[in-house]
Amino acid sequence: MNAVFRTQSLTKKFGRTVALAGIDVEVPEGAIYALVGANGAGKTTLIKVLMNIFQPTSGLATVLGIDSRHIAGRHFERIGYVSENQEMPEWMTLRQLLDYYRNLYPAWDTALEQQLVRQFDLPLNRKLKHMSRGMKMKAAFASSLPYRPALIVLDEPFSGLDPLVRDELIEVLLDRAPETTIFLSSHDLAEIEAFSSHVGYLENGRLLFSEEMTSLAARFREITITLAEPLAQQFSPPAHWLQCESVDRVLRFVDSGYQEAASREELAAVFPGARDIAIQPMSLRAIFLAVAKAGRTQPTSTSVAAETREVQI
Known part of the structure; x- marks a missing residue:
């Protein structure tokens, strides 16, 4: 199976601060890959390197077979990107936004656009600045999925959303899963456990493991x-x-x-x-x-030896 993206010894530093330390990860085609970790673990930094928002300090990242440092312009016709801090032209109505995007993407599927608008019950004539956070995230999904990207990248997409909105977004993602690869970051384990096929755990810029969810649960x-x-x-x-x-x-x-x-x-x-x-x-x-x-000294209630050790993965 082909890898939709992979990294090799990927490192990103900001001055003396190491945000990513030698990341090696591979996401297979068709996966729903969840990158989890606490806030500040490096999840957003990794995504921004993949999207060529940040340049890597060293190492290599490829996305859809393209060096991430060269991702630009037409390449985003195959990549959907939604962030918890999604910047949108709030002076526009949703109808205006969709009209604008429709002209940018040759593969835009108007039938899918209309389906998403109905499914999310989105108000086409309301300005984005007058929408709730949940409604804005629905609008972001409705404007990022109709061109049927080969890769959907989601940076904390469910953060701060009520459970009903979160479930609606997850349902739409699962509908798209047969035709695309989904890569999302999250610090909420409960929301990704039920539907992710692969998982990676990032801590302080280090990838502690990356594997299929079933394999992780089994061991x-x-x-x-x-x-x-x-x-x-x-x-x-x-x-x-x-x-x-x-x-x-x-x-x-x-x-x-x-x-x-x-x-x-x-x-x-x-x-x-x-x-x-x-x-x-x-x-x-x-x-x-x-x-x-693991790897930290563990206090015990009796004399069991507590040692500092690396996680065995």
Whole structure:
């Protein structure tokens, strides 16, 4: 499958501040790829490098096979871009805006435009400056999708929207998914967990992982072990066990490299006298919290060794 965009050792610095540190990511054609991370993690910077708003300090990014430093003009006929801070000519009515855009894009689909206007219940004769935030985001979608872009880039598109508007926008994106690749950034895990096919996690400019959502969900498990005796003083957990903590005879941790048969065998070998071993799947939010805390010194309630270590991915 072809990559719609990829980066190789992509770095962006602002003076001495490193906003992106050697990012390697590849988004396959047809994916709904969610880039998540806290505010300030570097998500918007990455998008702006891809859109040639920022130039990379080093490394390479290609979008639709084109060096991002050369993205301009006609290339945007194949790229839809919507940001939470979308700048729009607010003196225009929506009708005027759509009339203007219709003349810019040779592939403009008037039938799709009309469908989106009806679906969003948009007031064509209202000026953009008199629209609510939710209505403006609908207008941004209605003016970015009718030319059927091969790639839709969305920078925090759902931030601050009420749930009904958010669901309407997601429904429209899913309708477009069979014919386009969607790349969106978000810090809200709940809103992307249900519909994204791929996910990447950015923290302080570093990409900690990037993979299919199903693969991520399959390899993370929350483990709770009830022991016959309290844990030994010098117990040192494997590197892929995160957030180990023990209270009396109960040990809890996150296994970031879970494999059904192999992991069960490992647990049975490490804890041969365990009274119970409970293995639970994890939500996306729980997985990201575990990854975010990994590599930091973890205080524990007893003597379980807490070490600083890299996330094993």
